[in-house]
Amino acid sequence: MSGIKLYYHIISPPSRFALLTCKMLGLDVEEIEIDLLAGKQYTQEFRDINPTQAVPALVDGDIKIFDSSAISIYLVEKYAKDDSLYPKDxxxxxxxxxxxxxxxxxxxxxxxxxxxxxxxxxxxxxxxxxxxxxxxxxxxxxxxxxxxxxxxxxxxxxxxxxxxxxxxxxxxxxxxxxxxxxxxxxxxxxxxxxxxxxxxxxxxxxxxxxxxxxxxxxxxxxxxxxx
Missing domain, CATH: 1.20.1050.10 (Glutathione S-transferase Yfyf (Class Pi); Chain A, domain 2)
Structure with a gap:
């Protein structure tokens, strides 16, 4: 199991952005669904991961990231085999x-x-x-x-x-x-x-x-x- 954890819900467009970034990069990610309709994003446990109490959120070792754009940029910078999704130029x-x-x-x-x-x-x-x-x-x-x-x-x-x-x-x-x-x-x-x-x-x-x-x-x- 990968050390990368993605907290998300499929109805959330930013969540899908982070999720599809993972999949396009071919990453082995533990996908953890947060039940938004049941208010699970408001638990203290999740707030410790994401202070904004929204999805998505990413945990990679000691690193915690809660913004979908920041998550996707981070993943590309760290794990992508090339710069096609996020050019270095x-x-x-x-x-x-x-x-x-x-x-x-x-x-x-x-x-x-x-x-x-x-x-x-x-x-x-x-x-x-x-x-x-x-x-x-x-x-x-x-x-x-x-x-x-x-x-x-x-x-x-x-x-x-x-x-x-x-x-x-x-x-x-x-x-x-x-x-x-x-x-x-x-x-x-x-x-x-x-x-x-x-x-x-x-x-x-x-x-x-x-x-x-x-x-x-x-x-x-x-x-x-x-x-």
Whole structure:
């Protein structure tokens, strides 16, 4: 058994990002599922591993890492056989970082707000202003892809992997419009068709969105009872 432990849940896009990084690197990792719906992320035991009480988290010997981008960068730097996922060339790496951090700092929080507003809140439908914020992110991705096949150039890197993990969920809530975002949709379909872990990513996303839809319906029913 490997000394690397990944704490995750398949419904979480950042968890899938870390998990797929492990699998693309061919790493032997102990996968430990944290039951988010049962609140297992709030135990003291898990807080000692990840102070933010969220997934994913990685333990590699004495090293503990809780951010999915930091986890994936660490794994590539330490264990990858080449630099294809995270180039060593400074200019190219900076572009990968730029798009990776944009995904984590803008696109992910907008989707997270919608999901959490349903699962933990009282959201009965997605507000148009929330949809508009997501679409603004899509516009940026479309622009990133105007002169390149992938987000940071001609090869698939970590920024593509993270965005793909997010989009398997997000595309089911705010679809990528073919007329408005043709390059983005082309990228999405290309990445899905090329990656051997497509079924794993889609399975987690489908479960994620199924829970979201059920929570929306629950909230609608509760709202109707109050009226």
């Amino acid at each position: 400074l200019e190219l790496r900076t572009k990968v970082n730029e798009r990776l951090f944009y995904t984590s700092s803008y696109i992910f929080p907008r989707g997270y707000a919608i999901i959490v507003g349903s699962i933990k809140g009282t959201l009965t439908e997605i507000p148009q202003d929330k949809i508009n914020e997501v679409l603004r992110g899509y516009e940026c991705i479309e622009y990133f892809l105007k002169d390149s096949e992938y987000l940071a150039g001609s090869t698939f890197t970590l920024c593509d992997l993270f965005l793909w993990c997010l989009m398997e969920s997000a595309n089911q809530i705010v679809p990528i419009d073919e007329k408005r975002f043709p390059k983005f949709l082309g990228w999405f379909n290309k990445v899905r068709s090329e990656n051997e872990f497509f079924e794993l990513n889609k399975k987690g996303a489908d479960l994620h969105i199924d829970i979201f839809n059920k929570c929306l319906e629950r909230n609608r029913q509760q709202s109707e009872k109050k009226e």
